[in-house]
Amino acid sequence: MIDYQVLSAKKYIQKKYDDEYDCAELNHLYTVEMQSELAADNLLKYERVNTKSDMKISGILTCFCEDQFKILGHQLFTQTWNDSFGNPTAVC
Numbered sequence: 001m002i003d004y005q006v007l008s009a010k011k012y013i014q015k016k017y018d019d020e021y022d023c024a025e026l027n028h029l030y031t032v033e034m035q036s037e038l039a040a041d042n043l044l045k046y047e048r049v050n051t052k053s054d055m056k057i058s059g060i061l062t063c064f065c066e067d068q069f070k071i072l073g074h075q076l077f078t079q080t081w082n083d084s085f086g087n088p089t090a091v092c
Helices: 002-016 023-029 032-048 059-078
Strands: none
């Protein structure tokens, strides 16, 4: 029973997150400020679109949150970043 639950969760995550991004490459392409805006914009876009759709959560969001967790630890979950319009958004 537990194995089935683990496999189901793994399939759900694989369907939900876009893992085709190379985080190291993103760090070379974008500043942290640009990544935070892209992550916030992607999260808001994902939330606006029907969450039951096949749209995946951007790899930029995943990479940004992983990097910020390494820096901030659990404080990450109380942090906000601005989207491209300057609106504070709880990204991770």
